[in-house]
Amino acid sequence: MTATPTPHVLRDYQRVGYKWLVSSLEHHRAVLLADEMGLGKTLQALLAAKELDSPMMGAHFLIVCPAGARRVWQAEIIKWFAHWQFRICLVEPGYDLAAIQARMRNIIHPLIMIVSYDELSNKRSPIAKELAYHGWDLLVCDEAHYLKNPSNRTRALYGRKPGEGIQAQAKRVILLSGTPAPNHAGELYQHCRTFWSHACPGNGGLDAFERTYTKYRDTVFGRQITGSQNQAQLRDKLHDVVLRRRKKDVLTELPPLILQDVPLNDAFALKGEPGAFIAASKLGRLTHADDDTFLRALQAPDDAPLASLRRQLGHEKVIPTIEWLQERLQSVSKILVFAWHLDVINHLLYQLGEFKPVVITGETSPKDRAVAVEQFQTDPHCRVFLGQILAAGTAITLTAASEVAIVEPSWVPGENVQAIARAHRMGQRDSVLASFLYLPGTLDQRIMQVFRRKAGEIAQLTGDFDGTENRPRP
Numbered sequence: 204m205t206a207t208p209t210p211h212v213l214r215d216y217q218r219v220g221y222k223w224l225v226s227s228l229e230h231h232r233a234v235l236l237a238d239e240m241g242l243g244k245t246l247q248a249l250l251a252a253k254e255l256d257s258p259m260m261g262a263h264f265l266i267v268c269p270a271g272a273r274r275v276w277q278a279e280i281i282k283w284f285a286h287w288q289f290r291i292c293l294v295e296p297g298y299d300l301a302a303i304q305a306r307m308r309n310i311i312h313p314l315i316m317i318v319s320y321d322e323l324s325n326k327r328s329p330i331a332k333e334l335a336y337h338g339w340d341l342l343v344c345d346e347a348h349y350l351k352n353p354s355n356r357t358r359a360l361y362g363r364k365p366g367e368g369i370q371a372q373a374k375r376v377i378l379l380s381g382t383p384a385p386n387h388a389g390e391l392y393q394h395c396r397t398f399w400s401h402a403c404p405g406n407g408g409l410d411a412f413e414r415t416y417t418k419y420r421d422t423v424f425g426r427q428i429t430g431s432q433n434q435a436q437l438r439d440k441l442h443d444v445v446l447r448r449r450k451k452d453v454l455t456e457l458p459p460l461i462l463q464d465v466p467l468n469d470a471f472a473l474k475g476e477p478g479a480f481i482a483a484s485k486l487g488r489l490t491h492a493d494d495d496t497f498l499r500a501l502q503a504p505d506d507a508p509l510a511s512l513r514r515q516l517g518h519e520k521v522i523p524t525i526e527w528l529q530e531r532l533q534s535v536s537k538i539l540v541f542a543w544h545l546d547v548i549n550h551l552l553y554q555l556g557e558f559k560p561v562v563i564t565g566e567t568s569p570k571d572r573a574v575a576v577e578q579f580q581t582d583p584h585c586r587v588f589l590g591q592i593l594a595a596g597t598a599i600t601l602t603a604a605s606e607v608a609i610v611e612p613s614w615v616p617g618e619n620v621q622a623i624a625r626a627h628r629m630g631q632r633d634s635v636l637a638s639f640l641y642l643p644g645t646l647d648q649r650i651m652q653v654f655r656r657k658a659g660e661i662a663q664l665t666g667d668f669d670g671t672e673n674r675p676r677p
Contacts, residue, residue: 267320268343268346270319389416516642541590
């Protein structure tokens, strides 16, 4: 069983969250949902959008998010509101500008446009200019901490002064972030000066904001922020427009393991056409078979075409996985990454060097294995653990991370659960979010969905734990 809500089944805190969004937007143009990661902010925002959409009979929504989250938003919209899928306009690399402009200028038909911050970072982007002239009933800024600095994307959305930027064309605005101020309170200034000027002291400028809410020192190289101060005062000023819930407070009745399927941005994947391998294997006949039949086919020994498909899918996922991880690591401190093929792990290791990754494969000696675990558990600069799913899926504890990414699953479902259990075990203080990454429109999507469901069944069978060894949750 997964803790991810299924259609028509909401957790109490999610119902409270989206009702709060709707109610607060009656009194304030912009609000911030700052729930911790893994609590379903996307779903709550969509439910609020649905309620706002009803009286308008076809509102226009703009969703701005990290590039790797565009397909996630699309998938969530289709999952929860299938009748909205024809309203979606996804702006990705290689987009047809004329087609998108036509969609935006047809004000009669409702529109849900999904665009990345990267597009808005490009000063020459024609879409960014179009967005600033289009009227939006609702603007959603996902991972809103991407707007903490006066960057090109922040200027595109917020403008240089009040009344400018894309936000000026939006009737309502929902900001989403589990880490709205990742480093210090000063990172809330861009939001405050745009939407909540009552929280800005003095003349409303950055200097006054930093003097009031941050600790800093002025040097010959400029101001260096060293921390925050007067946080209670700032929280009080933002009380009516910010909702923050923590997992430990609202997940008390839930299993601490959350599983999800995550579509990767396949615009950067290699174009190897895995369908050629599918046609050559018996899986071509099993695409629509039940999960158990499908699993038996995957686990059949000595299937050369299937082994080739598996390897190719792994290679195709490397580049979009790197992109997804780089974005995810702007919001979380550490993450476990599991794959099957050694060359896939080596590619990831090479590209993720900035995060000081450690790796355990079948070639890692026991001594080096222990060193890798210790480094990941204790070194804050070591943010990525790369593991070959069999070699690193047992006998180690990696509770420094509360997020797990399955890039290539073992085709034995229990081995995937074992890998996830490196983080989801005694000593873990947070619920664990495990993401099964897949390429949309390929057999990989079906494979990952099957293994996510099977992992959930096994977790239910073996029992989820409340942080006490061998004591199942009541």
